[in-house]
Amino acid sequence: MPSMLLLCLVLLLFALMFGRWWHLLSEWVPPRLRTAAGLCFALLPLAMLGNFLLPQDQVVLRTVLAAVAALWMFGCSLFLPVWILWELSRIVKRVAAWRERRKGRLPVNVWRNPDLRYGRAALALLVFAGLAAFAYVECDWSHEVREYEFHTGKNPERPLRIAFFSDLHFDALYHPGRTERLVEEIEAFGPDVVLFGGDLADVDSALVSARGLGDAFARLRPPLGIWATTGNHEAYLPRRELMPAWAEKRGWTWLRDSTACLEGKLCVTGRLDPNVAAVEGLARAGIEGLRPAGADTLLPWIVLDHQPQLGQREAVEAGADLVLSGHTHDGQTFPWNLVVRLIYENPHGALVHGDGKHRGMAVTSSGFGRWGFPFRLGTSPEIVFVTLR
Numbered sequence: 109m110p111s112m113l114l115l116c117l118v119l120l121l122f123a124l125m126f127g128r129w130w131h132l133l134s135e136w137v138p139p140r141l142r143t144a145a146g147l148c149f150a151l152l153p154l155a156m157l158g159n160f161l162l163p164q165d166q167v168v169l170r171t172v173l174a175a176v177a178a179l180w181m182f183g184c185s186l187f188l189p190v191w192i193l194w195e196l197s198r199i200v201k202r203v204a205a206w207r208e209r210r211k212g213r214l215p216v217n218v219w220r221n222p223d224l225r226y227g228r229a230a231l232a233l234l235v236f237a238g239l240a241a242f243a244y245v246e247c248d249w250s251h252e253v254r255e256y257e258f259h260t261g262k263n264p265e266r267p268l269r270i271a272f273f274s275d276l277h278f279d280a281l282y283h284p285g286r287t288e289r290l291v292e293e294i295e296a297f298g299p300d301v302v303l304f305g306g307d308l309a310d311v312d313s314a315l316v317s318a319r320g321l322g323d324a325f326a327r328l329r330p331p332l333g334i335w336a337t338t339g340n341h342e343a344y345l346p347r348r349e350l351m352p353a354w355a356e357k358r359g360w361t362w363l364r365d366s367t368a369c370l371e372g373k374l375c376v377t378g379r380l381d382p383n384v385a386a387v388e389g390l391a392r393a394g395i396e397g398l399r400p401a402g403a404d405t406l407l408p409w410i411v412l413d414h415q416p417q418l419g420q421r422e423a424v425e426a427g428a429d430l431v432l433s434g435h436t437h438d439g440q441t442f443p444w445n446l447v448v449r450l451i452y453e454n455p456h457g458a459l460v461h462g463d464g465k466h467r468g469m470a471v472t473s474s475g476f477g478r479w480g481f482p483f484r485l486g487t488s489p490e491i492v493f494v495t496l497r
């Protein structure tokens with residue numbers, strides 16, 4: 109029932125947006141282009157549906173449909189704030205017109221000048237194409253390396269070097285060179301351990317293997333291994349077991365509400381994402397039951413928890429030295445990067461929690477990949493390197 113309500117709300121929002129889109133077109137765009145632009149808005153979501161329904165081995169067709177759907181979603185994500193501003197501006201314009209009429213003058217609107225219609229349509233298209241090109245390069249052809257250092261007070265024999273990445277979201281538009289660069293950065297850092305924070309793929313392993321999206325991982329062999337936790341997207345794929353198995357073949361170990369203590373150097377806990385727990389009919393374990401025991405309590409303790417709002421503070425209070433999350437993508441595109449700041453205590457970056465007795469650092473990564481479309485505006489993909497002392 110809640111999902112039906114959500115679907116109805118989305119459809120209502122879409123209908124309202126379409127109404128305004130049509131209104132905007134009738135004022136800004138010549139009639140000959142208006143029908144085509146209106147049809148684009150209404151029909152492009154079908155590309156998303158087609159991409160969802162097509163078999164996984166239809167690589168070329170799925171890639172084309174995914175590209176069309178991605179541009180549509182990016183356009184909508186940009187149009188939504190424009191729409192809100194548009195509604196506000198209508199209120200302002202009405203008040204201004206009312207004041208003009210009170211003074212006995214006729215209101216003038218330069219934006220409705222029909223002589224400027226082709227120019228306005230071309231300018232809008234140019235701005236969108238420019239933003240899409242910039243956002244694509246920012247998303248899929250660049251990344252940040254973010255380094256943190258934290259003193260645990262546990263004095264490991266030598267500083268522990270940790271490489272962490274999250275939210276790859278392999279999809280039909282991902283390209284293998286992206287993973288190549290991720291692996292090159294990790295190799296250059298030379299970590300003791302590599303950790304993954306969840307949300308590996310939005311397509312199943314048939315497409316990932318056909319495109320060679322993660323082949324570069326085969327050469328990653330850190331001394332203390334590669335450890336992964338589940339994200340909410342590990343719950344969404346129809347053949348959910350395939351991608352975790354794909355990763356295991358490349359040397360990853362999944363921590364599903366479990367803790368591994370590695371060669372007397374550190375302990376790593378992976379918490380099960382609640383969405384995965386729900387589809388598997390499981391209950392997410394409490395952090396207390398995952399705490400290292402005996403002599404292992406003296407080791408630095410790292411907790412991987414995909415969604416930062418669920419347990420970063422709780423894990424530090426339970427004794428974790430470092431909590432690593434992803435999930436937020438830092439909003440991925442403007443203006444959502446501002447919205448996530450209102451929702452999450454730690455939408456991106458590092459926070460230190462705790463008191464004089466015990467302190468721990470919680471890091472939320474903006475992720476190395478992206479969800480839905482290969483665009484980022486106002487945020488960057490990133491790899492996180494932490495040195496624990």
Ligand SMILES: [Fe+2]
Nearest residue numbers: 275307435479
């Ligand atoms: Fe994600």
